[in-house]
Amino acid sequence: MELVFRKQIKRRWKAAAIYTTMAFVFAVAAYTFLGMKHDPLLVNLAERLLPASLEHPLGTDHLGRDVLTRLLLGTKLTVGYGLLSLLVAVIIGVPFGVISGFKGGLIDRIFMRIADAFLSFPDTIVAIVLSGLLGPGIENLLLAIVVVKWVNYARLVRSTVITERQKDYVTVAKINGVSSFRIMRKHLFPHLIGNVLVLASLDLGKIILLISSLSYIGLGAQPPAPEWGAMLNDARPYFQSNLFLMIYPGLAIGFVVLLSNLFGDYLRDKFDVKKEVES
Structure with missing residues (x-):
């Protein structure tokens, strides 16, 4: 009884933290688009590297651009x-996994060889x-992220479909002449939603880290785009003289990744999904 109570408290705490944080994020986004005073791309060398003030709450960068405005609009590039x-x-991987797991045979063997080829090397x-x-x-x-990520969803969905198609309700549906498409849509997809949502919420943090890290080394967003990883790269030469130029986008990345992981844990508990989904 006590264990159940603790689980309920933990689940409710996660839900409250998530909803409060999401409300804060939406409020910040609304303020950004409705009350923004500075152009995030406007260069003003007369105001470069200014400290925090009422006019610039987080100061300015090496080109005189308002850091807060660029940080908030960076949400569109990094998170968006x-x-x-x-x-x-997800749109690519789920249909592949459903068809491969439900049809089996040659289609499934071809898909597994493709999946093995993609999974032979780390995503990054x-x-x-x-x-x-x-x-x-x-x-x-x-495009590169989509290419390396769709396989994870296809394999997850395939394994779930293979497990479900062997159950009696699918066999009864086939005996009654129900079409394969209707079986997949009505009987299989409801069992896939929880697994896919949990994996997607956990994957979002990994994708944000990937976008930021590759933008940091110059392979992602290009200047003057206000992307968090690119902002870290721009601030790197000023690490000793103006440390906060790197701290702000780093905290933004860490905050969003933490939020996505909390949301994934909450969904996993809600849908009672096994922890193997994280792998």
Whole structure:
């Protein structure tokens, strides 16, 4: 009884923390777009490296641009593009996994060979190589992320479908003449939602780290884009004289990654998904 009570308190605490943080993020985003006073791309060398003030709450960077404005608008590039690449990976991977797991046979064998080829190397290494081959740019980076991430969702969905298709309710549906598409849509997809949502929420933090790290080394967003990893790279020469130029985007990255992990833990508890999903 006490253990159940502790689990409920822990789950409610996570939910409260997540919803409060999300409300804060939305409020900040609304303030950014409705009350923004500074142009994040406007260069003003007369105001370079200013300390925090009422006019510039987080100071200015080496080109005189308002750090707070660039940090807030960087959400669009870092988090927005992370969500976009994640959505595309899910849209590609889920149908492949459903078809491979439900049909089996030659289709499943071909898919498994493709998946094994993609999973032979770490995601980060493959993304770096693809980004280097395609050339610097956020579009090429997103394409590289989609290429390395869709396989994870396809394999997860495939394993779930293989487990579910062997159960009696699927067999009864086939005997009653229900079409394969209807079986997949009505009976299999509800079992996939929890697994996919948990993996996606946990994956978002990894993708944001990947976007930021590759932008930091010059393979992602290019100047003057206010992306958090690119902001870290711009602030690197001023590490000793103006440390906060690197601290602010670093804290933003860490905050969003922590939020995505908390949300993933909450969804895992809510849907009662096994921890193997994280692997």
